[in-house]
Amino acid sequence: MNNLPSLAEFEQRLEAIIGRPSDQRPFVCDGSPLGCRVFIVGLNPASASERDFWEFWDCETGFNKRAWFESYLAERAKRPLKPGKTRRNPISNTRRFLDWVISSAADTRILETNIYASPTEDAKDLTGSMRRSRAFDFLVETLKPRLVVAHGNDAVDHMRAKYPEVQTIAVKHFSRGWSQQAARDLGLSIAREAGAF
Template identity: 40%
Template sequence: MDIGKFETELRDLMGSPYYDRPFVCDGSPLDCQVFIVGINAASSMTEDFWDFWRSGYGFDKSAWYSAYQAIRAKPSRTRTVMQIVMDEAVATNSDVRFLETNIYSFPTPRENILRSHQMSTKIFDFLLETIKPKVMLVHGAKPNKYLREYGHGDARVIESPHFIYLSHERAREHGREIARVVQ
């Protein structure tokens, strides 16, 4: 699949505008060998997902991150740990590309306040089926349970406690492990 077809299928699936957060990456999601998977995003944003999409390129993570910083005084503990994982993996293997995603794309401060209609996995399932990551770092009991029950293709799954409970050293270990698997 090329980036144009991916965009068309994603737009058909999500619609436009789309104010939830289906994923974050830098450039084409199709180039991402690694998914970092949680249950759902904690922070809502007022921007449309498609404001950060560039046809023929993919997702503009730096523009998204600027908008994210505008609504958060500082990055969440989850985002901080996620960045440590990614930085360590890239320092070990500069070819590693990440896609940050969640089982549910609807953001809420806590997963337990999601309504049933907000608990759709169709976008996550599309990403998994279309991109076929080599590795998935899955943080939290519920996303790990989901992947055990519904499958993960041929991806190697690294199960982790939720990132809010993960030490920075353990995050670096995950990054090094991901870099080794992707080589």
């Protein structure tokens, strides 16, 4: 963890990239991102928020994941259903899977992030300036993760092309085809890998 900025410096640099206020979601973690040596990386956030990212940030303590998650649940519950849909799960498949993985990874400090910080319900809606990876690149270059779990082909391809030196575990996207047991097994595997550094 040598050469890491202070949280105040980290905030300044990130703000220069995403602005303030910001509808982007560059990451989610519990507390300070500075101690996160493991990243879980997808393509982009699927759930947009009416709330400013910085509402959940404090330069003394970092990111308030609990407050963010409460806001996520409330916003998801009030969002109109897509045509033809009669119900929505309280949390997305991806979010549920992430929570299982992280809870099974024990004390491992994990940063949830994406190649692109702009949220869209569908990847095809990522257009133009939304396809800039400046926030993600800042996180990788500043926090220097020792291990990345990349889920989905786009995230895997980005890591292999731009950061081949970072140890990366490539897995299928978290949104479908995973069981709770598989998520917990992945979390245990992350904890084992993280224990080695």
